[in-house]
Amino acid sequence: MTVRAGWLLPSGQTREDTRLVPLGTMAPDSTMTSRDGVIAGGNPLAATGVGTMQVQIGTGRAIVQGTTAQGAYPVAVTSPETLTLADGHAQFNRIDSVVLRVRDGLYDTSEQTTVTVEIVQGPETATPTAPTIPAGALRLWDITVPAGASAGTGGITWNSALADRRRYTAAYGGIIPRGWGLSFAGAYPGQYRDNGTGLDRWDGTTWQPLEPSVGWTAVTLASGFSNNGNAQGIVRYRRITIAGVPFLQLRGGVSWATSGSIPNSGNLLASVLPAGYRPAALTSLPIAAGGVDIKLDAQTSGQLRLISSSGVTTWAALSGVQYPLDA
Structure with missing residues (x-):
């Protein structure tokens, strides 16, 4: 048999x-x-x-x-x-x-x-x-x-x-x-599964990724912005987990043509970040841009926005930026 x-x-x-x-x-x-x-x-x-x-x-x-x-x-x-x-x-x-x-x-x-x-x-x-x-x-x-x-x-x-x-x-x-198939629900909080690129943990309601995806995902920039600002490479993102807290991590730089005038009202992205990569609340972070500090707003809609009062030239750096995604 x-x-x-x-x-x-x-x-x-x-x-x-x-x-x-x-x-x-x-x-x-x-x-x-x-x-x-x-x-x-x-x-x-x-x-x-x-x-x-x-x-x-x-x-x-x-x-x-x-x-x-x-x-x-x-x-x-x-x-x-x-x-x-x-x-x-x-x-x-x-x-x-x-x-x-x-x-x-x-x-x-x-x-x-x-x-x-x-x-x-x-x-x-x-x-x-x-x-x-x-x-x-x-x-x-x-x-x-x-x-x-x-x-x-x-x-x-x-x-x-x-x-x-x-x-x-x-x-x-x-x-x-x-x-x-990855569409099944977990059976108990604390259950783990392999999602193909990392681990997910079932929290009782949804699967929460515990490890970053392999590699980085490039964003789609809005009109007026170009990649490799200040020679820092293309703008990319990934999700990581630090001490059990999910974070979004950015790298790269953007540039634009006219000094002191950030295009598109500062909204960087033509396509916003997907669900699961957006903060639970508006998160503001200082970044370097053209020799002065300006603010990056990570919005709950998935948009990233540059905000500056004055003095900015024609580039902004995103390398090293990371922020929590949970509430």
Whole structure:
């Protein structure tokens, strides 16, 4: 048997099953349910096209959540599984899903006690969508099956047909690895996840990033302003966290043509900073500009504004500027 589940087989869970499947308290979704998903490590449950209409799912481990009363099933695929897709529709494309599925006759109408890797066929329509997967199943991959695809017509172009739908889970208290979809809510304050560039912490309401994004993001300057003022480079920003407090950090410099006359009423940005990069309250900071100190207003709208009474020449420096984003 190459697809195994813990706490499912009617003859009892063998010692080998216990050693292979992931056991323990997993990341919760609620008080009595676990977050289902793939267990990270290597490239678990990877998909590879091995024939014109055949896909192979590699080894790996996962958690499949049933109903609340049913609980969660730890599963291991110990040898690659090869699946054959049905031929394509004569007119329409369709999207099939590869799932890891548990059937437990004590809780469903299957009258079976099995765990399988299988294909759920999607609807054949002019605008195909992935199928709704049955209860007790975990979606792993979506596969686009072109109209008319079959072994006789060349089948599926695998490098463009496969869409990774693996989401990941972890043991309780562990950091949930980045996988498909970041739109899920956390289960408890203090839970952590990998967002692809850093860590997020669930505060009970929203995910709060704890680490800066990799690199910097350039701003779009308003008309009349140019980058590299006083040879300080282009204006860029990033979000960082210091002692648990989110900050926006700036670097670079701006310049303009006419001494003493800051363009655009001092509003620097043609496109304001996105939500999540704006201060909770108006924040004013002194900066250097053309040999005199002026003020930079970081506004709650996401705009950055230069304010000077007199004496400014034709440049302003933003390198080293940082300010808190929380209230």
